[in-house]
Amino acid sequence: MISWVLLLIFGLFFSETALTAAPSYPPQVGEAHPDFVLTEIDSRQPVSLSQFRGKKVLLINFASW
């Protein structure tokens, strides 16, 4: 739990640095999800998880195959 909070704070302070790897994924229930910045597939604009803070999010890792 503490490690995930530290990771989130690290991500917020060093937001220009791409997160290199989640130590273990997915986080467990009750742990903070690490923030990330990735490009939206069509617009190529950066999108982060933290820009949706304040809302409930359903995050879906998937593939088209």
Add this chain to the structure above:
Amino acid sequence: MPVWHKATQEWVKQGRLIVLGIAQEQHADRCSLYAQWQKFDFPILHDPINLMGAKVVPLMLAIDETGVVRAVGPKLEDFEDTFLNKDFLAGASAPSPAAKPSAPDIDALQKEAKQSNSIEAWRSLGDGLTLWHGPDRLDEAISAYSHSLQIDPTDNLSQFRLGVCFLRRHESESRQPGDFQKAADLWGKALETDPNQYIWRRRIQQYGPRLNKPYPFYDWIRQAQTEVKERGEDPVTIQFPLSGSEIAQPVRKFLADSEKSSSPDPDGLLDRDTTGLIEVEAAVVPSRIRSGKSTRVHIDFLPSESLEAHWNNEAEPLQVWVELPEGWETESLLLEAPQPEEIESTEMRHIDFGILTPEGLEPGLVSITAYALYYVCEGKNGTCQFLRKDIKMQIEIVN
């Protein structure tokens, strides 16, 4: 995915939920076509290097207003009761969203990598260049990941991501000989140290043998393109053509066709393409296998730009004849690549086929040969010839 999409649309409309997708695959355009076909209307982010570290897909996480995970693999039946309707804030006000992010500062990442010379810093630099820049900075991304592998050659995150870069370069105009093989070999190395990483495994299986395929991967693309056109839309363009392996159905065994096919040039009498009018490159995925296992050979054929070569499409199409040692099997000994309707063309052509090795082979390198036959012309009004190119591939049999 489509089931969840349909079920959550009303909650999204009501403002009770944000749905955010992360595509865990190499090619953004294929994912974009899929989203267009399925009419997904939520943001989809591209993660070609598996930055998230997800090991399987689909993987769904319900995350509350403060960023805390409340469910991994939530069930649709009770999603509203156990997540949407629950108050996780305990009376506190909802936190404010963070500012919209920007792309990372590559100069800062470069400085950090050079100063610290740590694996993490070099990897971060590679990630930044791969995710946020195009083919113009691909060589720098390759260099960054290579730096981290010089420090620790077993760093499987760098191995996988470097493989992504090599495949990207292979599919670009900056391709260099051996890029595809390097990509496949790096993914193989990464998987050896984390065999439960199914995102990495699928990346290899996508190009691997049909005998080892869980499903066809991209056989839906043609149907998607047709149905999108029927709706009156232009389908998202697929930038790099799919190989046969990416759409082939899995098989449990090869059907022998050696009775039907015969070698078109058994005595090797045809003139060889000694000047390299067609540049030929072969890759084997995976290149290291146990005896009795299968692999897939990919061969690319590209008319030489410097010699102004082009395909002559008025004659027979490009053919490949596969020569295998005794006891080895393949799907078909004689293969053909389709050709377009125009009389001349200069596109890259691709042929891929599976090989099944017999049991009981000694460990070591085995050479497999094939030859290609094609009509190629040199220069604008140059001579057109029917030529042969001998091709050699190596497979390493391991314990």
